[in-house]
Amino acid sequence: MKAAYYDRQGPAHDVIQLGDLPDPEPGPGEVRVRVHVSGLNPSDTKTRGAFGGRPMGFPRIVPHQDGAGVIDRVGPGVPEARLGERVWVYEAQFGRAFGTAAQFTVVPAAKAVVLPSNVSFETGACLGVPALTAHRCLLADGDLRGRWVLVQGGAGAVGTAAILLAKWAGAFVATTVSRSEQEKVAREAGADLVINRQTEDVAVRVKEATLGKGVDRIVEVNLKANLAIDMACLALDGTVSAYATDDPAAVIPIPFVPAMQRGFNFRFMLVYTMSEEAHRQAVREVTACLEAGAYRPVIGLRLPLERVIEAHEAQDSGRMIGKIILDTGV
Ligand SMILES: NC(=O)c1ccc[n+]([C@@H]2O[C@H](COP(=O)([O-])OP(=O)(O)OC[C@H]3O[C@@H](n4cnc5c(N)ncnc54)[C@H](OP(=O)(O)O)[C@@H]3O)[C@@H](O)[C@H]2O)c1
Numbered sequence: 001m002k003a004a005y006y007d008r009q010g011p012a013h014d015v016i017q018l019g020d021l022p023d024p025e026p027g028p029g030e031v032r033v034r035v036h037v038s039g040l041n042p043s044d045t046k047t048r049g050a051f052g053g054r055p056m057g058f059p060r061i062v063p064h065q066d067g068a069g070v071i072d073r074v075g076p077g078v079p080e081a082r083l084g085e086r087v088w089v090y091e092a093q094f095g096r097a098f099g100t101a102a103q104f105t106v107v108p109a110a111k112a113v114v115l116p117s118n119v120s121f122e123t124g125a126c127l128g129v130p131a132l133t134a135h136r137c138l139l140a141d142g143d144l145r146g147r148w149v150l151v152q153g154g155a156g157a158v159g160t161a162a163i164l165l166a167k168w169a170g171a172f173v174a175t176t177v178s179r180s181e182q183e184k185v186a187r188e189a190g191a192d193l194v195i196n197r198q199t200e201d202v203a204v205r206v207k208e209a210t211l212g213k214g215v216d217r218i219v220e221v222n223l224k225a226n227l228a229i230d231m232a233c234l235a236l237d238g239t240v241s242a243y244a245t246d247d248p249a250a251v252i253p254i255p256f257v258p259a260m261q262r263g264f265n266f267r268f269m270l271v272y273t274m275s276e277e278a279h280r281q282a283v284r285e286v287t288a289c290l291e292a293g294a295y296r297p298v299i300g301l302r303l304p305l306e307r308v309i310e311a312h313e314a315q316d317s318g319r320m321i322g323k324i325i326l327d328t329g330v
Contacts, residue, residue: 001021005017005062026074029108032072036068103330137267152219175195213236217239224250241269
């Protein structure tokens with residue numbers, strides 16, 4: 001099969017190679033997916049060593065956790081009825097060496113989820129990391145119908161997923177952006193209130209829109225930078241769900257008394273270590289959102305697999321608006 005891979009970490013143009021690798025075979029409880037579209041996330045390039053960090057987990061890595069395609073082989077214990085199923089794949093390279101940047105990938109059967117017939121492979125390849133992360137941040141603490149949510153960084157991949165899922169779940173959504181191209185994306189995703197965090201006072205706008213009450217939940221992309229704003233925006237008993245911060249070594253100084261007096265909750269989450277039940281719930285509800293036609297990710301860059309280095313460099317730039325996806329050419 002045609003695949004992108006690396007045998008050592010470093011800048012994309014130094015380490016990523018393109019070549020032929022043997023087709024993988026599914027083991028017990030696994031399926032093989034003929035990958036049509038592979039989706040990138042920041043964690044794929046961080047694993048490649050974009051910013052230092054953890055060492056190689058395997059001697060050779062085919063990157064990318066997310067993708068979409070068709071099941072073409074099943075391992076022992078997996079019903080043959082799954083052959084030919086259109087699926088989206090999540091966490092394909094978590095705890096294993098070969099992800100979706102190839103014409104085939106092998107995953108545990110539960111990580112290949114039926115793609116509703118109204119949903120394209122492009123959308124399927126955008127689901128995994130962003131959709132599951134956004135779901136957990138939004139819905140781990142109960143129903144959202146009629147509630148207010150603040151999505152910090154609504155034009156990011158997770159941010160846009162959070163707006164889409166929150167609207168599908170019946171919430172009012174406020175979101176922050178930093179420039180006009182981002183504002184367009186956030187509005188198209190359905191945000192009710194879009195706030196430019198560079199030029200406006202986020203807490204003032206949120207308080208106006210919520211008649212002084214504040215938001216019930218915040219989906220937070222940079223907790224260290226936004227802690228004070230979040231505390232000023234939260235309603236009584238509100239929850240901040242943090243999935244990232246710009247400094248992984250950060251110690252977050254939460255002011256105890258105001259947080260105590262207002263019953264605030266702080267939730268931290270990493271998609272890869274979510275419980276199986278949390279994964280199952282997220283997969284069920286993301287599927288319902290897809291079936292309703294309510295999940296429309298923004299695609300910022302679509303390239304053939306051969307241009308995987310450009311794709312990684314675009315991801316590393318931090319300037320992309322929208323998902324980066326690769327067509328494998330199958
Ligand atoms: N915990 C998890 O399980 C998990 C899951 C997915 C992603 N992540 C991490 O989350 C981060 C974002 O991932 P992504 O795929 O969504 O990236 P992305 O598409 O690059 O989006 C990041 C967004 O965050 C915005 N942003 C940055 N600083 C902000 C701030 N202080 N306030 C509000 N918005 C801010 C950016 O806007 P500007 O251009 O204005 O900076 C951008 O729109 C990455 O570090 C990723 O590794 C963690």
